Amino acid sequence: MSRKGKSNIKWWTEKIDDLKGLSENAQKIDPAIAEFAADYSPWPDDDVGDWALLKLCTLRYYVEVYSNVAKKHFDKTVYIDLFAGDGFNYLRGVKDVIIGSPLVARVTPNIETKKGENKAFDKMILVEKDETKASMLRTLVEFGLLPENTKVFCCDANAPEVMEYIKEVLNDGGNNHYLAFIDPYTMEIEMDTLKELFKMNGDLIINFMASSIQRPWGNYHSPIQKSKPSKEKFDKFFGDESWLKVKPSFEGGSVNEMLPLYIEKINGHREIIKIIKVTGNKGKTFYYMIFAIRRTYENSPWLKAIDAVKPRIECVDDKFIEILYQIYRGKQETLDSFNPS
Numbered sequence: 602m603s604r605k606g607k608s609n610i611k612w613w614t615e616k617i618d619d620l621k622g623l624s625e626n627a628q629k630i631d632p633a634i635a636e637f638a639a640d641y642s643p644w645p646d647d648d649v650g651d652w653a654l655l656k657l658c659t660l661r662y663y664v665e666v667y668s669n670v671a672k673k674h675f676d677k678t679v680y681i682d683l684f685a686g687d688g689f690n691y692l693r694g695v696k697d698v699i700i701g702s703p704l705v706a707r708v709t710p711n712i713e714t715k716k717g718e719n720k721a722f723d724k725m726i727l728v729e730k731d732e733t734k735a736s737m738l739r740t741l742v743e744f745g746l747l748p749e750n751t752k753v754f755c756c757d758a759n760a761p762e763v764m765e766y767i768k769e770v771l772n773d774g775g776n777n778h779y780l781a782f783i784d785p786y787t788m789e790i791e792m793d794t795l796k797e798l799f800k801m802n803g804d805l806i807i808n809f810m811a812s813s814i815q816r817p818w819g820n821y822h823s824p825i826q827k828s829k830p831s832k833e834k835f836d837k838f839f840g841d842e843s844w845l846k847v848k849p850s851f852e853g854g855s856v857n858e859m860l861p862l863y864i865e866k867i868n869g870h871r872e873i874i875k876i877i878k879v880t881g882n883k884g885k886t887f888y889y890m891i892f893a894i895r896r897t898y899e900n901s902p903w904l905k906a907i908d909a910v911k912p913r914i915e916c917v918d919d920k921f922i923e924i925l926y927q928i929y930r931g932k933q934e935t936l937d938s939f940n941p942s
């Protein structure tokens with residue numbers, strides 16, 4: 602142990618071994634799932650594949666702490682994943698498939714503790730626009746990897762029927778609480794959808810995909826670009842026209858200036874906002890995980906979980922991600938002395 606606690610290498614080795622083990626177990630359940638994973642190739646739009654590892658480790662860490670506490674305080678806990686994917690993620694750096702966010706949320710809470718408690722989410726609501734991916738999620742329900750009562754929507758995350766269903770589940774008269782994971786490619790989540798979620802009791806993890814927003818934003822302002830993204834898309838994402846205040850990059854502006862504008866919109870709805878920056882690909886890929894949390898009771902332990910995980914994630918650069926991949930491939934014994942930062 603270093604003075605600051607567990608060394609980064611040790612911490613990451615544990616997290617990676619854990620996620621890798623869970624992914625292998627998921628694939629053992631049925632040959633159909635193993636076959637799916639073996640044939641898996643990255644989706645063309647998925648340009649943050651390698652950094653999925655960081656995102657999923659963070660989600661797992663958060664859900665672990667959340668589920669240990671939340672069930673003591675609420676009648677029902679609900680996991681909402683508005684961009685659920687197909688249950689798996691491809692890690693380009695190691696050419697391997699690991700479990701995606703819905704499975705992380707499923708396998709992380711203790712289902713049966715020594716005291717006979719069940720800390721699993723009582724309900725999972727998953728939304729995925731792509732039909733193939735949504736059908737894989739349904740297969741995972743069929744094979745018991747996701748709970749039988751999981752609701753899978755194959756539609757836009759902002760569709761009214763999704764929000765109606767979420768309201769029905771949460772507003773049943775009980776003291777219920779949700780954890781929503783919002784993990785779009787770019788700006789597919791609308792501010793109006795977030796506002797509806799904010800009206801209910803729960804915490805949100807929103808990935809603000811800064812580097813993916815950069816391209817359409819640059820195109821919008823570019824004097825030479827002919828096919829421009831629509832203004833309406835930006836307006837719906839930010840909830841208004843405030844994004845127009847940020848100067849385009851050719852006039853010295855930066856997409857990073859959009860983050861505070863976005864946070865401003867969320868600020869009034871949750872007492873606690875915490876942000877973790879995930880960077881990679883020589884700084885070209887970067888996004889922010891925004892944790893928007895209601896102060897339910899003093900010292901919510903999952904706040905400490907975010908503070909603890911933040912430096913572990915933010916210190917990961919290109920060199921370190923290579924180290925993480927070596928750990929993934931099982932070569933960590935040669936790396937024990939490496940401790941970045």
Ligand SMILES: C[S@@+](CC[C@H](N)C(=O)[O-])C[C@H]1O[C@@H](n2cnc3c(N)ncnc32)[C@H](O)[C@@H]1O
Nearest residue numbers: 684685686701702729730731757758784785789
């Ligand atoms: C970054 S991936 C999500 C990965 C997943 N959360 C995970 O960690 O395993 C984004 C997903 O959102 C889906 N998607 C894109 N636009 C959508 C929309 N408007 N509504 C719902 N899903 C959408 C994509 O098909 C893709 O599977």
